[in-house]
Amino acid sequence: MYRYDAIDRAFVEDRAAQFKAQVARRLAGEISEDQFKPLRLMNGLYLQLHAYMLRISIPYGTLSTTQLRKLAWIARTYDKGYGHFTTRQNLQFHWIKLRDVPDILDHLASVEMHALQTSGNCIRNVTSDPRAGATAEEIEDPRVWSELIRQWAALHPEFSFLPRKFKIAVTASPHDRTAARLHDIGLLMRKGREGLGFEVIVGGGMGRTPYVGPTIREFLPAEHLMSYLEAILRIYNRHGRRDNIYKARIKILVAQLGAEEFARQVEAEWEAIDRPSLDLPQAEIERVRAGFAAPAFETLPGRSDAFEAAKAADYALARFARNNVHPHKQPGYAIVDISLKAPGETPGDATGDQMDAIADLADAYSFGEVRVTHEQNLVLAHVKLDDVAAVFAGLKAIGLASANINLVSDIIACPGLDYCALANARAIPIAQDIAVRFANAETAEKIGELKIKISGCINACGHHHVGHIGILGVDKKGEEFYQLSLGGSAAEDAEVGKILGPAVPADKVTDAVDQMIEVYLRERHAGERFIDTYRRVGLVPFKEAVYAEAH
Amino acid sequence: MPKLIRLHDGHAAFANDAYVTVADEDETPASGDVILPLERFRTEGEVLLSNGRNVGVLLASDQAIEDIAQDLTRLSLVALSFPKFRDGRHYTSARLLRERFGYDGEIRAVGEVLREQAVFFVRCGFDAFEPADGSTPEQWMAAAGRFRHVYQRGADDRDPAFIERTQ
Amino acid sequence: MKAIVANRLIDGEVVYWNHGAWKTRFGEAELFEADDAAEAAVAQANVPTQVVDCYLIDVAPEADGYAPTAFRERVKATGPQNHPQHGKQAEGGHDIELIKQAHGIARSAGRHNLIKLKK
Numbered sequence: 001m002y003r004y005d006a007i008d009r010a011f012v013e014d015r016a017a018q019f020k021a022q023v024a025r026r027l028a029g030e031i032s033e034d035q036f037k038p039l040r041l042m043n044g045l046y047l048q049l050h051a052y053m054l055r056i057s058i059p060y061g062t063l064s065t066t067q068l069r070k071l072a073w074i075a076r077t078y079d080k081g082y083g084h085f086t087t088r089q090n091l092q093f094h095w096i097k098l099r100d101v102p103d104i105l106d107h108l109a110s111v112e113m114h115a116l117q118t119s120g121n122c123i124r125n126v127t128s129d130p131r132a133g134a135t136a137e138e139i140e141d142p143r144v145w146s147e148l149i150r151q152w153a154a155l156h157p158e159f160s161f162l163p164r165k166f167k168i169a170v171t172a173s174p175h176d177r178t179a180a181r182l183h184d185i186g187l188l189m190r191k192g193r194e195g196l197g198f199e200v201i202v203g204g205g206m207g208r209t210p211y212v213g214p215t216i217r218e219f220l221p222a223e224h225l226m227s228y229l230e231a232i233l234r235i236y237n238r239h240g241r242r243d244n245i246y247k248a249r250i251k252i253l254v255a256q257l258g259a260e261e262f263a264r265q266v267e268a269e270w271e272a273i274d275r276p277s278l279d280l281p282q283a284e285i286e287r288v289r290a291g292f293a294a295p296a297f298e299t300l301p302g303r304s305d306a307f308e309a310a311k312a313a314d315y316a317l318a319r320f321a322r323n324n325v326h327p328h329k330q331p332g333y334a335i336v337d338i339s340l341k342a343p344g345e346t347p348g349d350a351t352g353d354q355m356d357a358i359a360d361l362a363d364a365y366s367f368g369e370v371r372v373t374h375e376q377n378l379v380l381a382h383v384k385l386d387d388v389a390a391v392f393a394g395l396k397a398i399g400l401a402s403a404n405i406n407l408v409s410d411i412i413a414c415p416g417l418d419y420c421a422l423a424n425a426r427a428i429p430i431a432q433d434i435a436v437r438f439a440n441a442e443t444a445e446k447i448g449e450l451k452i453k454i455s456g457c458i459n460a461c462g463h464h465h466v467g468h469i470g471i472l473g474v475d476k477k478g479e480e481f482y483q484l485s486l487g488g489s490a491a492e493d494a495e496v497g498k499i500l501g502p503a504v505p506a507d508k509v510t511d512a513v514d515q516m517i518e519v520y521l522r523e524r525h526a527g528e529r530f531i532d533t534y535r536r537v538g539l540v541p542f543k544e545a546v547y548a549e550a551h
Numbered sequence: 552m553p554k555l556i557r558l559h560d561g562h563a564a565f566a567n568d569a570y571v572t573v574a575d576e577d578e579t580p581a582s583g584d585v586i587l588p589l590e591r592f593r594t595e596g597e598v599l600l601s602n603g604r605n606v607g608v609l610l611a612s613d614q615a616i617e618d619i620a621q622d623l624t625r626l627s628l629v630a631l632s633f634p635k636f637r638d639g640r641h642y643t644s645a646r647l648l649r650e651r652f653g654y655d656g657e658i659r660a661v662g663e664v665l666r667e668q669a670v671f672f673v674r675c676g677f678d679a680f681e682p683a684d685g686s687t688p689e690q691w692m693a694a695a696g697r698f699r700h701v702y703q704r705g706a707d708d709r710d711p712a713f714i715e716r717t718q
Numbered sequence: 719m720k721a722i723v724a725n726r727l728i729d730g731e732v733v734y735w736n737h738g739a740w741k742t743r744f745g746e747a748e749l750f751e752a753d754d755a756a757e758a759a760v761a762q763a764n765v766p767t768q769v770v771d772c773y774l775i776d777v778a779p780e781a782d783g784y785a786p787t788a789f790r791e792r793v794k795a796t797g798p799q800n801h802p803q804h805g806k807q808a809e810g811g812h813d814i815e816l817i818k819q820a821h822g823i824a825r826s827a828g829r830h831n832l833i834k835l836k837k
């Protein structure tokens with residue numbers, strides 16, 4: 001993975017020093033909370049219900065084991081011994097003290113990390129494919145471009161006070177694991193006759209008005225990426241709405257102008273902009289590309305007899321292999337997903353001790369690198385097939401061997417009303433309840449791929465709009481209710497789910513999910529996933545099942 | 552009234568402000584340098600300029616720099632208003648003034664102008680500031696120079712990291 | 719009945735106002751019968767170098783004591799449900815038990831001046 005040079009190092013040190021001074025001025029009363037709030041937010045520091053929350057940037061979801069161990073240490077030293085991985089591939093600590101934050105930032109800087117731009121109306125952490133550099137599907141490692149964007153976005157002088165937050169995703173695979181079409185900008189790598197480039201999608205997003213973003217340019221030569229991003233951001237900075245926080249995202253501007261007119265304005269700006277001064281020199285692109293060179297893979301046969309024998313002997317390992325282990329581009333290697341969704345646990349949480357243990361496994365078996373997925377799981381991207389059984393045993397020892405990736409209990413849930421000051425309702429207990437109901441691994445495998453996503457309010461941090469089943473907490477006359485939606489997708493076939501009907505009370509949510517699964521099992525044709533059946537039969541049978549009692 | 556800080560050759564200092572900013576309801580003074588809101592400039596600017604006075608224009612945060620593009624050669628100053636420091640539109644305006652329109656007069660930041668934004672102002676081409684937080688020139692420059700390296704091209708003459716790395 | 723809640727600036731800890739001092743447990747909160755007395759106390763309590771997000775909450779009689787009316791405020795006064803050992807609930811005590819048993823969920827009714835505070 002990319003390593004900081006002296007410039008990058010100096011930058012995060014300066015940033016930590018700057019925030020230290022800002023905190024001191026706040027504590028001395030020299031700046032008001034109104035003035036301090038955007039400054040702390042630009043450092044990922046929120047005030048939640050019980051304490052401050054610090055959101056640490058994990059650029060494109062890639063961590064070295066040194067970094068993961070540092071996070072584990074921070075969890076134990078400054079928090080309550082755990083952290084929460086988010087749908088933006090970041091890590092949140094929920095029990096942080098303001099007075100400790102400057103020291104925490106120093107510790108992060110010492111391992112080439114920061115909390116810069118994990119909140120606030122600026123360009124946020126770039127999302128990328130957790131299987132980057134490991135999947136045979138991709139054109140090239142999308143993290144090369146993600147890192148270039150990270151640097152370009154860091155304290156951008158023109159774009160640090162945008163109308164609203166701004167999220168970019170980069171992927172280079174036909175299978176989209178970044179929810180690119182639901183970002184402010186989604187960049188899909190393409191290989192054209194002229195070389196590498198990107199399909200540019202602008203104006204997707206969730207929240208109050210969800211949109212699947214339209215494509216505004218089919219092919220942008222990769223070497224012009226920076227000047228083109230600059231043109232898009234400039235149009236947005238000038239014309240995005242600032243009078244209404246709910247209409248301030250770029251998706252609203254794109255929807256109001258129409259994708260064509262928006263694209264025309266971007267192209268006109270791009271014509272006028274000084275491209276040669278903005279586009280990166282080839283040498284810089286190559287420098288960063290070298291940072292993502294493939295690790296020293298061994299030459300191995302495509303099949304591991306040891307692994308096959310171990311699977312035959314251990315049914316649990318075989319199940320783990322079916323659900324959590326995926327093909328690798330290098331013969332004899334595999335991509336191993338680590339589920340942070342053990343039924344009954346908090347989705348996305350890991351303790352400091354678990355982080356340390358995962359770092360040990362990554363050092364022993366995966367070139368010292370760990371990935372974070374937007375579905376709140378972790379990935380060991382380069383595991384030898386020969387070693388999968390050892391990894392499985394290691395995960396079992398720390399309670400993280402759940403073989404449920406993409407299954408019903410692999411639920412995304414935001415922190416909700418247990419932590420978040422903006423929430424309408426709790427999300428975690430709902431996720432726990434559903435996961436426990438479907439904890440039986442056989443049942444879950446029989447049901448197959450099913451993505452349940454839960455948000456505690458319309459801000460949609462839990463991506464409920466794009467869940468096969470989406471669950472949104474609402475406040476109905478002061479009580480926690482949950483609105484169900486069906487048919488969403490965050491993948492390459494992105495779609496916003498449709499609302500099923502009236503919201504249901506908390507104790508009816510799991511029953512409703514159960515009823516919808518019954519409908520699916522009854523209606524499905526061979527080989528159909530839940531979402532496929534829904535697409536074929538429509539909303540009605542599901543609706544009838546859930547609201548049957550009411551009739 | 553906030554004290555004016557001017558940037559000259561990389562040095563910041565308090566400066567005497569020869570300009571009077573004419574509010575909408577005020578009479579234009581009979582002599583001296585003035586800063587006019589855009590609407591006033593449209594009606595009165597021509598006469599004042601032909602009398603040989605120094606004239607600046609104040610743009611509200613929703614007014615576009617293109618609206619004064621024709622007049623830039625005659626304007627000695629453009630004041631860009633930040634009603635809230637969170638309203639970042641005029642960072643773009645300043646860059647366009649410097650980089651696209653080649654404007655070399657004074658670009659002044661007025662309104663909720665805070666030290667925490669100094670680095671962004673300077674990098675986007677502003678060279679005069681009316682800090683609302685009472686910052687001194689020393690504090691202002693310390694904030695503007697806090698970062699030893701920058702990553703992007705701006706309207707200033709700092710080399711971004713991708714250029715530094717080639718040297 | 720009302721009480722005043724805030725987060726302590728330095729560490730974010732949830733605190734309740736009681737006659738000129740901030741206390742860490744809801745059970746120690748001063749309760750106000752009259753709205754204008756409560757509002758006057760907020761003005762005194764909301765010192766920007768000490769607390770953030772300071773506001774009035776509704777409080778109602780519950781068994782042999784009081785609890786915040788709003789579910790949100792009850793979470794704030796106790797802790798997250800998924801980690802019973804975290805937050806104020808870890809200490810236990812009569813006031814915590816009372817809040818945990820309180821029923822009638824009313825998030826929206828419990829927080830005053832939300833709009834004003836948010837500006």
Ligand code: SF4
Pocket residue numbers: 414415416417420421422423424455456457458459460461462
């Ligand atoms: S979706 Fe709402 S409740 Fe959940 S974390 Fe985001 S803001 Fe908080």
